[in-house]
Amino acid sequence: MSVDWVIQWVFLPVVKCPFLLCFLCRIKSRLVWCFCVLYSVSLFILLKVNTRFKCHGANLWVTIEHIKNARVVITGGSSGLGHAIIKELLSRYKDLTIFNIDLNESPIADKRIKTYKCDLGISSERDEMIKKIQRDCDGPVHLVVNNAGMRSKYQQFQKLHGKAFEHILSVNTLAPTKIIQAFAPKENNLDQCYIVNVASTLAILSASKVAPYASSKAALIALHRSYCFELESRHISNIRTLLVVPGQLNTDLFGGFTPPRQFFAPVVDCDALAKSIVDRCEKGQRGDLCAPFYSNLISLLMSLPYAVQILARKFAQLDDCLPDD
Numbered sequence: 001m002s003v004d005w006v007i008q009w010v011f012l013p014v015v016k017c018p019f020l021l022c023f024l025c026r027i028k029s030r031l032v033w034c035f036c037v038l039y040s041v042s043l044f045i046l047l048k049v050n051t052r053f054k055c056h057g058a059n060l061w062v063t064i065e066h067i068k069n070a071r072v073v074i075t076g077g078s079s080g081l082g083h084a085i086i087k088e089l090l091s092r093y094k095d096l097t098i099f100n101i102d103l104n105e106s107p108i109a110d111k112r113i114k115t116y117k118c119d120l121g122i123s124s125e126r127d128e129m130i131k132k133i134q135r136d137c138d139g140p141v142h143l144v145v146n147n148a149g150m151r152s153k154y155q156q157f158q159k160l161h162g163k164a165f166e167h168i169l170s171v172n173t174l175a176p177t178k179i180i181q182a183f184a185p186k187e188n189n190l191d192q193c194y195i196v197n198v199a200s201t202l203a204i205l206s207a208s209k210v211a212p213y214a215s216s217k218a219a220l221i222a223l224h225r226s227y228c229f230e231l232e233s234r235h236i237s238n239i240r241t242l243l244v245v246p247g248q249l250n251t252d253l254f255g256g257f258t259p260p261r262q263f264f265a266p267v268v269d270c271d272a273l274a275k276s277i278v279d280r281c282e283k284g285q286r287g288d289l290c291a292p293f294y295s296n297l298i299s300l301l302m303s304l305p306y307a308v309q310i311l312a313r314k315f316a317q318l319d320d321c322l323p324d325d
Helices: 003-014 018-024 030-054 080-092 121-139 162-183 212-233 269-285 304-318
Strands: 072-073 096-102 113-117 143-146 191-200 239-246 286-293
Touching: 003 018, 003 030, 018 030, 072 080, 072 162, 072 212, 080 096, 080 143, 080 269, 096 121, 113 121, 121 162, 143 162, 162 191, 162 212, 191 212, 191 269, 212 239, 269 286
Parallel strands: 072 096, 072 143, 096 113, 143 191, 191 239, 239 286
Antiparallel strands: none
């Protein structure tokens, strides 16, 4: 059990429906009951309006299920979260083609998957691969998932190497930019496209010993938000974006140590997160997807007084948990 379970099954039900407390505490005051009911109804309406606004657009959003020969471009789809997203897509939809960009072949034997082996950190390989997919695609791309990511060794700031740093920035920041530019619909093209960028809580928390990874994902968040608000300001609704900000996933990327404070910061299950991503793709829902719960609060934490930040980081063992590679 983790704090996420407590929040999901205890805290949020009480926040959304405080009249449950009135019932449990046997409160008989009509005024209190009326206030709680009015609060719950108002909150329900506000949440519905917010969700509807995230899905608004000039044209009706079409689910992948109803798109003939839907095309998906995903990076890092042979393992981890990318692999889970591909499994979820294949289980839900029959008529689609997935263009998987990875260093390794996909372990899934399915004719709907086409893997393109490529090191996204090498610009010549990346550009050639993009051209090849554009030739093979033969139509618009309906879903883009920038999932691939890499990190350097866990090491102190003074030991960082320039070339390794540049390679990480190229994979984690520049490659998603190039892929969006290549496959998102061009101006005056009304084909719909859903774009998912996978960042990390480390981009905001900036833990020690992961400076290249944290800074590259922070840059990706900034790029994503700038692009998202550009689309909004230009009233472009056929292109919609989702920013995924997960904590530690149950993958090998950050293996080699035992995560501390797992009650407060549980490891995220890739399959569950993949399902949430595809659910939002179904509805064309914009915004952020943060998991586990604490990742919704980290921006607030980083705006608190410095002393509070340090105390919180020490409690979480955030800067002391990573070993030296």
